[in-house]
Amino acid sequence: MNEFDRIARYFKPLAAAFPGALGLTDDAALLTVPPDAELVVTTDAMVEGVHFSAHDTPQTIAQRLLRSNLSDLAAMGAQPLSYTLTIGLTKHIDDAWLAAFSETLHQDQKRYGIHLMGGDSVRTHDANIFSITAMGVVPRGQALRRTLKRVMEPNDVYEVYVSGTIGDSALGLMALQGKKLSGATAEDIEFLKQRHYAPEPRLDLARTIRPFALAAVDISDGLVADVGHIANASQVHVTLEADKVPLSAAAKRVCDANPAMIETILSGGEDYELAFVIDARESGLLKIALSKINVPLTRIGTLKKGAASVDVLDKDKRVMMLKQQGWQHF
């Protein structure tokens, strides 16, 4: 099967419901952006041997690839629209692999309301590589950013919230790499692996908090590193409380058996939860908004005017010394 046949069989169906994709037959795709909206554009790539390994399947690669991009859209408060896909495939990729990969993308497209609009496929020698550029829309001027919408005044109290539970993906990856997780049951291990394989981009939450959240970021590099992006962007000081950080029952059992694992949880990436900032006086708005969606939220810290940095306090309110703050891409 040549490139044109492969595109026709496996990827054209993913673009069928999006007229601007032009059936993937033209040199480029067309996108209409409503006049009261801004387009939000993000790119995330994954390389075999770096971002995924032999334990990954076409299904898990497709899920993590698309959902990590959707999570970036969520971090900006955007609703998904369309994406382009670049695949660099070795000769080991066969049609069954491509069928499973594209079928998983198709399922996730329906789940999240996004469509393939174009792409490129190239041959690679030694490692498979995948890259998505995803596009979404926000009402004009309402995108959430890492930078605070308002400059903090001395009396302001801003709070940091995070969705879901933190650290599961990092622990799941350890399990996948064959590392022992003391304290975890067999069911825990399965749960953690699944959290790594199938993160949940927080698109509904993003749309709900967009009107009053002051800054947001998704947890891709690690909780401390990503909250650090907010601190750096706005030149504010963030204090997080380690024992407030929401843990799954599985992660709790791992931490109980080995308290040093909290460091892995605080610095591990790829949870794709949302961390965001609100003015403490607007916590009532948050409560009302959240009555409409079913996403667990936890207040994990506070922001103050001050030097850009993140302190994490242990249960005795002492600043923890963290060896590693997050994922370095290079």
Place this chain on the structure above:
Amino acid sequence: MNEFDRIARYFKPLAAAFPGALGLTDDAALLTVPPDAELVVTTDAMVEGVHFSAHDTPQTIAQRLLRSNLSDLAAMGAQPLSYTLTIGLTKHIDDAWLAAFSETLHQDQKRYGIHLMGGDSVRTHDANIFSITAMGVVPRGQALRRTLKRVMEPNDVYEVYVSGTIGDSALGLMALQGKKLSGATAEDIEFLKQRHYAPEPRLDLARTIRPFALAAVDISDGLVADVGHIANASQVHVTLEADKVPLSAAAKRVCDANPAMIETILSGGEDYELAFVIDARESGLLKIALSKINVPLTRIGTLKKGAASVDVLDKDKRVMMLKQQGWQHF
């Protein structure tokens, strides 16, 4: 230097003039599309050992990467706006390499009026890989496509034009691969290599012909294959005349020495010239439009209602039997 420092030093300057890039510090970028415009989106990737080789430099890789994407925008009649860049780098890429690569992108950004708006950088093991998703705008409903704007009537005579000269890039690549080009002077070889390294996306031409051209495609897969895309998209029969295909003086000398080279010229890719279709009755419009820009154009064939196919006639008007129609990506 870690990823954040590298992005700050080499790529942030490329995004400085584009506010929606947000200084490359956020999870995604913002793009405002004028209400009377449509966004045109294209993706093109290049892999070491497949699309470029040891003879390429950071400069030639940057030029071909960005310009091939710009050529796709030109094929749709779009004016460039912004792009995202994904780079997968081996550990052999050093800071001097990155400095030259980003400086070349910067020069081409100024030349073509496009800005970096975001991207991703990942580590690869064995081969460097680069991918760009480029965005441009066209007035709403005016994008050029491979599909004819009008259904052909029996009496219609449509003509195929092509810009510049064809085949130089394929011949230049042969020279770079160490193959002998009989008939070519040393200056010819340099010229042909340069045509391969620094194609010229036909953006001004695209804007000029957009109001009256009926279909367009850029020559990336090879003249016959790309004109074949138009034939397939509109179910029309195209007849090209081999001796009308415009050749540079260098390519002419190669063909004179070895007439079989015409096949390489007709099927070789990456010229990034534009092929487009106009109604013969509107050739006056074309003449007026072209008095404003300095791009050589040649009428190379005609379209007729009929089975979707491309015939190439030799100088005796006999249909040529071509072994290979164009570049297969897989």
